[in-house]
Amino acid sequence: MLLGKRGNRVGALEEGAPFGCPQLPEAVAERVLLRGIFEIQRESCDVVLGERALRWRRIQPELPAGGSKCHQLGSGESLELEDIFSVKLKRRCSVKQPGKGTLLGITLFICLKEQLNKLKDSTLDLINLSEDHCDIWFREFKKILEGFSSRPKALKILLNPQSHRKESVQVYYEKVEPLLKLAGIKTDVTITEYEGHALSLLDECELQGFDGVVCVGGDGSASEAAHALLLRAQKNAGVEMDCLLTPVGAQLPLGLIPAGSTNVLAHSLCGISHVVTATMHIIMGHIQTVDVCTFSSAGKLLRFGFSAMFGFGGRTLALAEKYRWMSPSRRRDFAVLKALAKLQPEDCKISFLPAGSLCNVDIFLNISIMAIPCLCSVAPRGFAPDTRLNNGSMALIAVRNTTRPEFVKHLKRYSSIKNQFNFPFVETYTIEEVKIHPRGKSNGYNQQEEGGDPATVPESGFPWNVDGDLMEAASEVHIRLHPRLIRLYGGSLEEMNDSKVACNCI
Numbered sequence: 001m002l003l004g005k006r007g008n009r010v011g012a013l014e015e016g017a018p019f020g021c022p023q024l025p026e027a028v029a030e031r032v033l034l035r036g037i038f039e040i041q042r043e044s045c046d047v048v049l050g051e052r053a054l055r056w057r058r059i060q061p062e063l064p065a066g067g068s069k070c071h072q073l074g075s076g077e078s079l080e081l082e083d084i085f086s087v088k089l090k091r092r093c094s095v096k097q098p099g100k101g102t103l104l105g106i107t108l109f110i111c112l113k114e115q116l117n118k119l120k121d122s123t124l125d126l127i128n129l130s131e132d133h134c135d136i137w138f139r140e141f142k143k144i145l146e147g148f149s150s151r152p153k154a155l156k157i158l159l160n161p162q163s164h165r166k167e168s169v170q171v172y173y174e175k176v177e178p179l180l181k182l183a184g185i186k187t188d189v190t191i192t193e194y195e196g197h198a199l200s201l202l203d204e205c206e207l208q209g210f211d212g213v214v215c216v217g218g219d220g221s222a223s224e225a226a227h228a229l230l231l232r233a234q235k236n237a238g239v240e241m242d243c244l245l246t247p248v249g250a251q252l253p254l255g256l257i258p259a260g261s262t263n264v265l266a267h268s269l270c271g272i273s274h275v276v277t278a279t280m281h282i283i284m285g286h287i288q289t290v291d292v293c294t295f296s297s298a299g300k301l302l303r304f305g306f307s308a309m310f311g312f313g314g315r316t317l318a319l320a321e322k323y324r325w326m327s328p329s330r331r332r333d334f335a336v337l338k339a340l341a342k343l344q345p346e347d348c349k350i351s352f353l354p355a356g357s358l359c360n361v362d363i364f365l366n367i368s369i370m371a372i373p374c375l376c377s378v379a380p381r382g383f384a385p386d387t388r389l390n391n392g393s394m395a396l397i398a399v400r401n402t403t404r405p406e407f408v409k410h411l412k413r414y415s416s417i418k419n420q421f422n423f424p425f426v427e428t429y430t431i432e433e434v435k436i437h438p439r440g441k442s443n444g445y446n447q448q449e450e451g452g453d454p455a456t457v458p459e460s461g462f463p464w465n466v467d468g469d470l471m472e473a474a475s476e477v478h479i480r481l482h483p484r485l486i487r488l489y490g491g492s493l494e495e496m497n498d499s500k501v502a503c504n505c506i
């Protein structure tokens with residue numbers, strides 16, 4: 001049912017107060033655009049279209065024996081205009097009556113906010129059989145919708161058919177495209193054919209006519225698209241890539257539809273990993289400007305990204321990549337268990353800005369650097385719960401060497417309500433820049449870790465997990481934060497505390 005749900009913007013007016021009277025200050029301040037009678041949810045209603053909201057109140061029909069002509073009853077309802085995303089004339093068509101059918105009224109398509117950051121689409125029917133009456137109202141609603149300039153009109157869609165269980169094509173055509181069509185958004189879809197396809201496509205393709213790019217897939221696809229948009233922005237602005245002190249922001253906003261085995265980016269942006277919520281944020285033009293990191297080594301830019309793990313996190317991903325034939329969740333759980341069985345500390349030097357008190361040469365089991373909260377089902381409060389999408393800093397979480405049971409205890413805390421950082425071997429810092437210099441030998445380490453299997457740590461270097469993608473770096477990696485460098489479609493996160501925990505990997 002449309003009305004009265006917690007948190008949505010379809011609200012009740014004060015009992016008995018007529019439209020525009022002094023008891024309704026918000027209505028007084030608002031210019032009335034149209035007023036008329038419609039049937040809403042089988043009740044005759046006096047409906048007022050203001051500049052900000054649509055308000056309606058049930059009325060008693062005219063009495064045959066005279067008396068009150070039009071009496072307002074009960075409390076009224078209202079709908080914020082900014083929650084409407086489409087309007088259509090509602091008609092009944094039949095085979096007997098060819099043509100456009102019998103007019104029934106107007107249907108408004110609206111975005112409803114539910115609990116835990118979830119958005120969903122809904123409808124409100126305004127029933128009136130008069131063509132002239134409905135035409136005036138329909139045109140007014142169209143004009144209002146055209147005034148929402150931040151909403152996209154044309155989108156470039158990138159679809160990774162290999163994400164998760166290969167269901168992203170189905171997810172897009174069944175759940176996303178119908179909503180985009182309803183909102184009148186034009187789309188141009190490319191189904192990526194190989195790893196790196198999105199990167200090369202966004203390097204060359206004409207993006208002039210688009211208001212945004214949307215990626216349907218997991219973190220690997222999302223991060224590749226963000227990296228590609230930022231590379232393109234530097235190229236267009238003639239910025240020297242390898243001394244990237246002040247990169248320019250990406251021109252187009254990026255939308256992320258979660259359809260991968262890990263959807264940390266989409267989850268962090270919307271507070272939930274939910275296809276319809278992500279789609280509604282895109283349709284409504286909700287934009288977040290998000291901090292981005294650059295990863296460079298020996299003065300060369302390796303990539304743009306939002307989060308990274310070195311040590312246990314990097315090695316777990318390197319292992320998972322070796323077992324691609326397994327299902328995504330089995331692969332991840334298996335890799336975590338295998339990496340735990342072979343748990344090895346990393347000898348490395350860490351230096352960061354602003355300077356902290358971390359003893360900068362030590363052995364660490366894992367080092368995480370996160371510019372965004374990194375929410376996911378196994379860490380519902382996030383891997384870096386105190387970091388925001390655009391607070392101009394990154395979280396550095398350094399886990400020093402400890403026993404395996406203590407390390408497992410720390411990992412398990414991510415999925416519980418207990419503080420995962422409350423261990424003597426875990427240190428957290430708020431930083432803007434960090435250099436991580438592994439002092440061991442990657443190949444020697446590889447032999448030790450995998451019992452001689454050279455595939456786990458590639459000869460090209462140490463494995464890093466950057467936004468769920470494997471990055472190899474042989475020497476020091478320099479990570480720098482660039483505040484608000486990219487615009488992403490998403491909402492502000494308010495109600496994330498009660499998310500259900502789903503972790504079975506440890």
Ligand SMILES: Nc1ncnc2c1ncn2[C@@H]1O[C@H](COP(=O)(O)OP(=O)(O)OP(=O)(O)O)[C@@H](O)[C@H]1O
Binds near residue numbers: 196259261262
């Ligand atoms: N047609 C394709 N074939 C193979 N790989 C592809 C294809 N299209 C895109 N890719 C690559 O797949 C990688 C992973 O995809 P994505 O993150 O969307 O899915 P995922 O299920 O979350 O993957 P992962 O399990 O690796 O996290 C991306 O880096 C992307 O470059």
